[in-house]
Amino acid sequence: MSPEAGESHAEAGATSAEAGAASAEVGERPAEGTVVGRGAGPPPRYAALKFLPTGTRTPRQLRHLRELAHREQELLSRLRSPRLIRMYDALTVDDPDHPELDGATVLVLERAEGSMAALLDRSPRPPHGPALLAQVCEGLHQLHHAGWVHGDLKPANVLLMKDGSARLGDFNMAAEMEGTHAYAPAFATPDYTAPELLWSEVTERGTQIRPSADVWSFGILAHLVLTGTFPLPGGTTEARSDAAVRYARGTEELRLSPELPAVWREIVTDCLARTHEERAAHDTASLLRRVERAAGASRSARLPRLRPRRRWRPALVGTLATAALIVATTALVYATRDEEQGLTYGYHRCPADSVCFFSEPNGSGEMCSWDEDDADWLSGADTCRWTRGQPVKSIFNNSSDDENGLGAVAYFRGRDFTPVGADVTRKNSRNRTGCTSQRNQGNLAGTYAPLSHRWIARC
Structure with missing residues (x-):
């Protein structure tokens, strides 16, 4: 679950982990009582901390959380890519004096300024939405090219950097392809889940998933960003999920907004094809080229900066016990960064x-x-x-x-x-x-x- 700037609660039901995050200054050595994992390289001076807390979970559940964290760490350490958020390290806290924190896994992540979910809350149909969608599609293409499926693409998992560019985050649901399928945990966000997965069988290894499921999620996301509405009828998530199932079975139609431009209407329609077989004809390589043309990304103009916010910077060394308060309240905060981040504006056109x-x-x-x-x-x-x-x-x-x-x-x-x-x-x-x-x-x-x-x- 990705932290969102300015939010004071965790989104429930998206994963099996309640996540909290905070900005922290990274010291020269880890805090006493932590175990350092292998990450994508030395972190910058300031990074984001994502806590997977213990709460009242059973040892089996805690073991599952740690497995998710290490799987995310392994993926990100292999994919140093400009459209995927980086993970620098993973720590396991050993602090019996603070049971609310003891055993928690802490991920040290590249820090973002906010998320697309927060942006859409402030500004539905943002004017630079097409450029952001091109970058999201680029991230999906990079992930699929590496042989992985994201599995949970949604606005909360699209992180926005200080320069305004977009990167994909939260790879807890990501799965590596094994032939034609990957096996993902049996958790998803229904509004963005491909209809065939809403009734799929869950095995001991999880749910079978294919890259075409990410293409469906991108179609939903694109329609939401460009029109402010979902393409399937219903006033609740449950109603829209039922509509998606009926649509896949041929008894319901898409209800694309009349405000969706014609070129985007074709893209969204192809992304939301009823079956996997129809969607598989539009892989992210071909989809990216179409999205870039629709977004007018040939010149790749600089995206607007996000508004500055107050910074909260506890030191990482010796402060993990203090951070337990953040975990307990599941407050989600991303702080800004002093240094300019490396900028990548136009490589996705290639x-x-x-x-x-x-x-x-x-x-x-x-x-x-x-x-x-x-x-x-x-x-x-x-x-x-x-x-x-x-x-x-x-x-x-x-x-x-x-x-x-x-x-x-x-x-x-x-x-x-x-x-x-x-x-x-x-x-x-x-x-x-x-x-x-x-x-x-x-x-x-x-x-x-x-x-x-x-x-x-x-x-």
């Missing part, structure tokens, strides 16, 4: 299995993309005209596994993959200007524009 070059840092500005070699950027079938007068300032190699083993991209200042100028004297670089490995992105020096590139096995 098509799958392509390499993209941009005229501005962080994937913004003009973009040229290729899925094959190009010996001359300024002539031939595919050209990149803006590089005639502008340097390249960032790159994204968005390739997946190639059947020929070619996943890296080498680029050259000369045509026909030839070294020019300083490239000729470069050591151990095969005289190329630069090379970017598979699924890597970043800023370049910004002083030149390559004239050719080719796919190679590795950098």
Whole structure:
């Protein structure tokens, strides 16, 4: 369950864990009586703490909570991605003097400014909603590309960073694919649950789930963000769930809002196809391209910053007992951050299995993309005209596994993959200007524009 900025209660029924979170200053060593897990790397000075408290739970329930936490930690440590919230560490508290905290699992997370749920409460149909949806879809694509299903996509689990960008959070329900299915815990948020899962059989391993379930959730989310309403009739969650079941069985129709733009109507309709088989035809790779076009994300403008809020910063070292008060009241708080966060605005525009070059840092500005070699950027079938007068300032190699083993991209200042100028004297670089490995992105020096590139096995 994801913490939400400014909320004073935990959302009930979404998971088996009641969660509390607070901002904390991370010290040089963990508090006495804690066990440190392995996370995604050293945390920043300020991070968010997410508590999975003990309460009156049985040892079996506590063991299940810890398993969920470590599964989330394992997933996030493997996916260092700009659209997925990072987890830095997991602690287990050993403090018998404070039974309300003793045994709790504490997750140390990248800190967000708020959530989409809080944003929609303040501003239904936000003007930058389409841009946020493009980033949510990008996060889903990254997760699916890694072989995982989120399993609980909803506004509360879309976290908003200080720069206004969106990242997916709360991977307690996430599951790794095993062939055509994954097995997720038998918990879900009904309003965003694919209809086939509302009556599915629960086995010892959980509920069978497929990526198409996330596509359904995205369709519901998109309709809510763009119109402020749900696409199925009903004034309560239970009524809408019943309508979803009737719709899947062919006895109920979608009731898409007339305010939904035509291009989004097509996207939402495809996402909310009645069956898994129909939805599976629209995977997140193709869906992302359509969403980006609908959102007008070709220039990927800077999103508005969220409003500042008061900061609460207890020190992590020696303060876990004090934080028990937060757990007991299940208060959910995310504080702001002093430092500027790394910004990623436009890399999501890059098509799958392509390499993209941009005229501005962080994937913004003009973009040229290729899925094959190009010996001359300024002539031939595919050209990149803006590089005639502008340097390249960032790159994204968005390739997946190639059947020929070619996943890296080498680029050259000369045509026909030839070294020019300083490239000729470069050591151990095969005289190329630069090379970017598979699924890597970043800023370049910004002083030149390559004239050719080719796919190679590795950098």
